[in-house]
Structure formats: structure tokens, C-alpha cells
């Protein structure tokens with residue numbers, strides 16, 4: 001595997017784990033939504049596992065569907081930095097429950113996360129794609145689920161600077 005692709009795999013796995021940690025923190029900070037955040041955090045950890053085991057099992061034969069990952073290493077690195085910065089801010093400052101939902105929505109729309117989601121929701125073209133979608137099961141549509149939950153709670157969608 002070339003170095004660039006290896007870094008993209010590693011950074012994509014790191015991104016999933018960072019998002020999982022951010023959602024766990026949200027669960028700790030906002031107890032009324034703890035089930036929602038813990039569920040998403042668990043699913044993000046599964047995403048990391050799926051990318052990791054997929055790379056280990058399918059890459060040697062070049063069949064890993066790389067479109068699951070972000071297209072640019074740089075963008076995935078930036079997305080990961082933004083998630084980690086958000087984690088630090090939520091840990092150290094008193095940001096609101098509304099901020100948490102809006103930041104999560106922004107995270108789900110950023111590089112890496114959005115590519116993963118698009119892959120899991122697309123119409124499969126190969127057996128391997130089907131295998132990955134099956135393994136991912138229902139751990140998808142995070143952006144939509146966050147939006148729906150926000151609507152139910154009457155939380156407005158807005159841009160939050162991280």
C-alpha cells in the first residue's frame with residue numbers, strides 16, 4: 001500500500017474514533033440526550049472497526065472500496081482537527097446542548113464522515129460493496145438522525161464556529 005493511502009486509512013480510523021469520543025462527551029455533558037449520543041458514539045466506533053478490519057482483510061487484494069474514505073487526506077486531517085478542537089472546547093467551556101447538536105451536524109457533513117455515509121446509502125454495484133453495507137448494518141444516516149432529533153426537541157439548525 002502506498003504511503004498516501006496508508007495515511008488516509010489511518011486518519012479515517014482516527015476521525016471515526018475522535019467523533020466517537022466527542023459524542024461520548026456530549027452524552028456525559030447533556031444527560032437528557034445520553035442515550036442518543038451513546039448510540040451514535042457506539043456506531044462511530046463500529047465505523048472505525050469496519051474500516052480497520054476491511055483494510056486488513058480486503059486491501060491485499062485491492063478490493064477495499066476506497067470511496068468509503070474521504071477523497072483528500074488533507075481534508076480528513078482537517079476534519080479530525082476540527083473534531084478534536086470541538087472536544088476540547090466542550091470539555092473546557094460551557095457550551096450549550098444546542099451547540100452540541102449543531103456541531104455534530106457539521107461534523108457529519110464534513111470530509112470522511114460524509115463519504116462514509118454516502119457509500120453506505122448508495123445502491124451497491126459489487127459483491128464487496130454489498131458485504132460492507134451489510135456489515136455496517138443500520139449504523140448510518142447520522143446527519144438525518146441528528147436533524148430529526150433536533151426537530152423533535154425544537155433545536156434550531158445554525159452554524160457554530162469551532
Ligand SMILES: [Fe+2]
Nearest residue numbers: 016044047113
Ligand atoms: Fe462515522
